[in-house]
Amino acid sequence: MDEKKLKEELLSEIYRQRLTGFVARKVRDSFDVEEIVQESLIAGLDSLPMFKGRSSLYTWLCAIAKHEIADFYRRKKIKQIVFSKLPFLEKLVSEALGPELAYQELETKRRIVKTLKSLSEGYEQVLRLKYIDGLSMKEIAERLSITVKAVESRLTRARLAFQKVYAADEKEIKKAWKGWGSSWD
Numbered sequence: 422m423d424e425k426k427l428k429e430e431l432l433s434e435i436y437r438q439r440l441t442g443f444v445a446r447k448v449r450d451s452f453d454v455e456e457i458v459q460e461s462l463i464a465g466l467d468s469l470p471m472f473k474g475r476s477s478l479y480t481w482l483c484a485i486a487k488h489e490i491a492d493f494y495r496r497k498k499i500k501q502i503v504f505s506k507l508p509f510l511e512k513l514v515s516e517a518l519g520p521e522l523a524y525q526e527l528e529t530k531r532r533i534v535k536t537l538k539s540l541s542e543g544y545e546q547v548l549r550l551k552y553i554d555g556l557s558m559k560e561i562a563e564r565l566s567i568t569v570k571a572v573e574s575r576l577t578r579a580r581l582a583f584q585k586v587y588a589a590d591e592k593e594i595k596k597a598w599k600g601w602g603s604s605w606d
Contacts, residue, residue: 424469430478431465432580434558434573443483447490457493461486466584536587544579551576 430436440461445454464485472481537545550561558576562569 427469427472427478428466429577429581431462431469431482432584433577436479436482437462439479440482440486444486444490448493453493457486457489461489464489532587532590536583536590539586540579540582543575544582547572547575548579548583 437458441454441458444457444461445451448454448457461482465482468485472478476484537548540548547561547565550556550564551558556564558569558572561576562572565572567575
């Protein structure tokens, strides 16, 4: 199977749902589950060229998710140990990172909105219905008067288009930063 088809399969709603179920059996908090699923999918996309097909794509993705879960618990344990031994650090860290994280979140939201607006109306609409309005595939199909299968297909293509535009924007930002940094020389 070629890399493009593997990406589409990896980003499909079916894989997301299956992976969410897999992670939810090991992690209780739904926010943490979603974060680990996102990290696993991103790591899967990044590692896709190394996928050899010796197992199913889902099995391979679950192995990545296991590593992400282990990393999650490792970070959580380190935070607990550090903050229990040095409680003043927790407040200091949250104060120090607060404005920076808030700015990063704002910038990410701006980039997402910019990316959504640059997509075709159909892609923007299906992504908004799914991820902003939180509708199920069936609800989206009813709202758009199309089949659930058509929604899955459109959503997969919309995700790929979003990813492509978002990545291109990121390259432009890095390029601008490099140019800006060299002006200080």
